[in-house]
Amino acid sequence: MDVGRRRPSGRGAARDDTGDDWGLVTALVRTLWPYARRHRRLLTLALAAMVGEVVTALLSPWPLKFVFDSVLFVKGGGQHLRPHLGSHGVVLLVVIAAAALAIALFDALFTYVDDRSTEVVAQRSIYELRKDLFSHLQRLSVAFHQHADTRVGDLLARLSGDIQTLQDLASDGVSNLITNGMTLVTMVAVMLVLNWKLAFVSVALTAPLVVVLRTATLRMRLALRQARKQEGRVSAVLQESLTAIKLVQAYGREDYEEARVDTESSRSLAASLEAAVLQARLTPAVTILSTVATMGVTAYGVVLVVDRSITPGELLVFLGYLRGMQSPVKQLAKLAYQVGRATAGMERLNETFAEVPTVVELAGALPLSPVRGHIAFEHVTFGYVDAQPVLRDLSLEAHRGQVVAIVGNTGAGKSTLLSLLPRFYDPWDGLVTIDGVDVRDVTLASLRAQISLVLQDSLIFRSTIRENIAYGRPDASDDEIEAAAEAAGVGAIAARLELGYDTVVSERGSSLSGGEKQCIGIARAILKDAPIVLLDEPTSSMDSFTERLVMEGLEHLMEGRTAFVIAHRLATVRHADLVAVIRDGGVVELGPPAELLAGDTIFAELARTQALLGEPPRERPRRVSQAGHRRRS
Numbered sequence: 001m002d003v004g005r006r007r008p009s010g011r012g013a014a015r016d017d018t019g020d021d022w023g024l025v026t027a028l029v030r031t032l033w034p035y036a037r038r039h040r041r042l043l044t045l046a047l048a049a050m051v052g053e054v055v056t057a058l059l060s061p062w063p064l065k066f067v068f069d070s071v072l073f074v075k076g077g078g079q080h081l082r083p084h085l086g087s088h089g090v091v092l093l094v095v096i097a098a099a100a101l102a103i104a105l106f107d108a109l110f111t112y113v114d115d116r117s118t119e120v121v122a123q124r125s126i127y128e129l130r131k132d133l134f135s136h137l138q139r140l141s142v143a144f145h146q147h148a149d150t151r152v153g154d155l156l157a158r159l160s161g162d163i164q165t166l167q168d169l170a171s172d173g174v175s176n177l178i179t180n181g182m183t184l185v186t187m188v189a190v191m192l193v194l195n196w197k198l199a200f201v202s203v204a205l206t207a208p209l210v211v212v213l214r215t216a217t218l219r220m221r222l223a224l225r226q227a228r229k230q231e232g233r234v235s236a237v238l239q240e241s242l243t244a245i246k247l248v249q250a251y252g253r254e255d256y257e258e259a260r261v262d263t264e265s266s267r268s269l270a271a272s273l274e275a276a277v278l279q280a281r282l283t284p285a286v287t288i289l290s291t292v293a294t295m296g297v298t299a300y301g302v303v304l305v306v307d308r309s310i311t312p313g314e315l316l317v318f319l320g321y322l323r324g325m326q327s328p329v330k331q332l333a334k335l336a337y338q339v340g341r342a343t344a345g346m347e348r349l350n351e352t353f354a355e356v357p358t359v360v361e362l363a364g365a366l367p368l369s370p371v372r373g374h375i376a377f378e379h380v381t382f383g384y385v386d387a388q389p390v391l392r393d394l395s396l397e398a399h400r401g402q403v404v405a406i407v408g409n410t411g412a413g414k415s416t417l418l419s420l421l422p423r424f425y426d427p428w429d430g431l432v433t434i435d436g437v438d439v440r441d442v443t444l445a446s447l448r449a450q451i452s453l454v455l456q457d458s459l460i461f462r463s464t465i466r467e468n469i470a471y472g473r474p475d476a477s478d479d480e481i482e483a484a485a486e487a488a489g490v491g492a493i494a495a496r497l498e499l500g501y502d503t504v505v506s507e508r509g510s511s512l513s514g515g516e517k518q519c520i521g522i523a524r525a526i527l528k529d530a531p532i533v534l535l536d537e538p539t540s541s542m543d544s545f546t547e548r549l550v551m552e553g554l555e556h557l558m559e560g561r562t563a564f565v566i567a568h569r570l571a572t573v574r575h576a577d578l579v580a581v582i583r584d585g586g587v588v589e590l591g592p593p594a595e596l597l598a599g600d601t602i603f604a605e606l607a608r609t610q611a612l613l614g615e616p617p618r619e620r621p622r623r624v625s626q627a628g629h630r631r632r633s
């Protein structure tokens, strides 16, 4: 059985080749299409506007052609300059000017409709994509989130920067690609109809431009991909340093952290600069090459005009189209930059989307029926790293209503054992059952709904104390919340605060002490009122007075429920029905606390050490601080 182990992921397996353009474009479309297709009407509108833009682009040189061929020159045995303008000429001029204005107006209208609709589709699609990515991340197993390779900062970069690259591309890149592509093709077609020789020369002279652009964009894409990856690392380092700011300042490692950020940033800078330099070099190259092409076509065109193969007006159309062709080619260069960034971003997004939860719900899993409370770990083997089990063939049982205390050295695997019950992880081998039902056979939501959990490090959201307590039961009434709070000792904390339960406690709980956070965590569990209770050192950071108060609340919570309590301190363990001592991945001692205390056991030894240390040890620092206070005053 391999369900508990992390699937060898695609991480780091991203392709480093440049890939073929077509493959990349189709991959991009495949990523974006499921979102864009929800806006079919807007997309159709945008596409219609794009066709309109192409038509206006094709028409735009024609008014000038008619000015030349029909107003300035008149036919009659070749072309001659019109001897005098006359009313006919004036009317023609006015009509042509009106036509030019109409073309410009339509162009403006189409561009507006196109920009607006594509922007709306792009923004909405990206909004949905980000929502989906976050939802996907939330559902990935704890094994993914706690894996050594997973860095929160990097995930944030994926949710922000990488998604932004796709938005940039979708906003104007896609529309550019379509309009410019169509313009290019249709212009070449019209040129072929007008004069195939000149058309051929125009295309031939534009070709070097395309070759130069293509070479540059391939190199640019490599650099951009490197830059995106590196930006993920920068974000990760920033996040880690800022989260540990107290540690950084306490040990005076600000310079070191700055250097660390600097190393990663400068790598990202180098890659981005490389792409920028390539992009910058491209512009003058394109200008020179397009001038050469224009001059070449002009020269050959003049020969054709003198030969009377084409009219001067037609030459103007050719030159107009040549400019028209070069502008899409230049646009496509800019697009290549966007595509480069977006492909790198997309690869990173797809890498995350490809992660699958390791803890999965069986197809057809049924909700767990109301729990009576018999819990068993049967021959459980589990670890975080292959071939290094933390728990080995461990068996432990709690009957309905029993409180089982779990005792063991730091790192013995106590928290690990409890994390198997709500299926944060699945065991490699063996079973975890509730009332005889394998936890893997029931739905995750129903399983977790039956468990009240107090984590070893209490987590607090930035919101009011009230909302923090009601996190697991947002519909709880104020009375229920306050009753749970009182039982967990939060009442006394809230009483000290001006706004009481409506005080906003900050992110990561930094405005609360460790013990206060624990009290809130316990109140949250009490309010959830689930039949199974898991407490991971619930009172470890409290003074013994608060602890005694909270223990009463906890005993009340555990009454009639099956509970597992991890504790180092005997005060917490004394009232348990059973004590299980964990060592070397297994249960080495099991029995009622009094019985174990009476024998020659590890537990008794532990109890003696604590007695020698003089339980409770937490009051000493308090006296010191009072003394300090007195000295100051």
Ligand SMILES: Nc1ncnc2c1ncn2[C@@H]1O[C@H](COP(=O)(O)OP(=O)(O)OP(=O)(O)O)[C@@H](O)[C@H]1O
Residues within 6 Å of the ligand: 146, 147, 384, 385, 390, 408, 409, 410, 411, 412, 413, 414, 415, 416, 417, 456
């Ligand atoms: N996410 C993880 N990835 C890899 N190893 C882990 C992970 N979590 C815990 N471990 C390892 O598993 C072992 C057991 O950890 P666990 O947290 O269960 O110990 P514990 O008994 O709860 O200790 P403590 O009393 O300090 O809380 C430790 O050696 C620890 O390094």
Ligand SMILES: [Mg+2]
Residues within 6 Å of the ligand: 414, 415, 416, 456, 536
């Ligand atoms: Mg632990």
